[in-house]
Amino acid sequence: MNYYFSIGDIQDKINYHYNKSSEKSDFPTIIRELFIEKKYISLSENLPDISNYSFLDDNAFFDATKNLYIKLNDKLLADERLYNVIEDNHIMAVTNNFFNTKGSKHLHDCFEIDYVFRGNLNLTFLNENRTLNKGDFCILSPFTEHIASLPDKNSMVFSILVCEKTFKDNFYPLLSNNDILSHFFNNILSNPDKPNYLLFCTENNLEVSSIMKRLFVENFRYDKYNLQCCIHLLNLLFVSILRVSKTYHQFSSYKFGPDYAPILRYIQSHYKTISLPTLSEKFNYSIPYFSKIIKDSTGSTFAIIVQNLKIAEAIRLLNETTLSIEDIAYEVGYHSPDHFYRIFKKNQGLSPLQFRKKNNSL
The missing domain is CATH 1.10.10.60 (Homeodomain-like)
Known part of the structure; x- marks a missing residue:
């Protein structure tokens, strides 16, 4: 059986714990408490209509996302060890980051794409600490240990988790053999022995932001068209990111930093x-x-x-x-x-x- 918990209720419960004890909570604990308090919806037909959310302006969208509902099944509620961001038999998921949750070091067996929709994101990767700004995209290769946390309650960051095969099937074919930037991107992300990331600064590109809003909202439309729509929007997102990378100079990786972009473009x-x-x-x-x-x-x-x-x-x-x-x-x-x-x-x-x-x- 599935249960649906609103983003707003989850964040309110997190804030309650932090204000009470000054300690940050973990996600499974928060969900269990909401379940005990019966702050959930058990029937998908009772979920609110979200079809127009992605067309809202950014401020209204930020507020509206509190009414989006995360789906969890009863097995996960009974045993937190079974929790996985990407559900069994699924190939991708899109989540948001919650403020005041524990920022522990973790890794995924899939690609993670973090997008700063609003505010900032604090990212720790190996021995490097950096702050991502609005419009920044960070693609983390599988099994890359990192810590990601929101610096304030007004920041909003979306995380796309994509299984390795789906990422390669959709992203790699877009990389041209006659483009030096494509060689750079491919080399960074395809080496399983060297954890790395690619950081793209999209400079608040409206096309990228619009696609990201649609992709995030689509993740909460629990119907038979959901997966196909998400894959379609993921492809559009990849194309937009690569277009931006060819227009702007701002992209970097952990190993090579930002200084290589002008060199590759000059070649x-x-x-x-x-x-x-x-x-x-x-x-x-x-x-x-x-x-x-x-x-x-x-x-x-x-x-x-x-x-x-x-x-x-x-x-x-x-x-x-x-x-x-x-x-x-x-x-x-x-x-x-x-x-x-x-x-x-x-x-x-x-x-x-x-x-x-x-x-x-x-």
């Missing part, structure tokens, strides 16, 4: 003419050190990255224009058409002319 924009010595000089690094940080952050060498970017642009020009092979070679940054010919054939298994003919015949 992406100047690959046709760039060289490792000029790049090293521009950013004031030695050539050996610069080679190492590029390999560490993207998983590829500088030469391979530049070559792949050139080949990807050459493929686009072969498919979409009538430029000659010689003109395309110069256009993508090769000084010798013969050199371009050899590199392209080695990379694609066909000469540029053979590649164009094959694709034009499809």
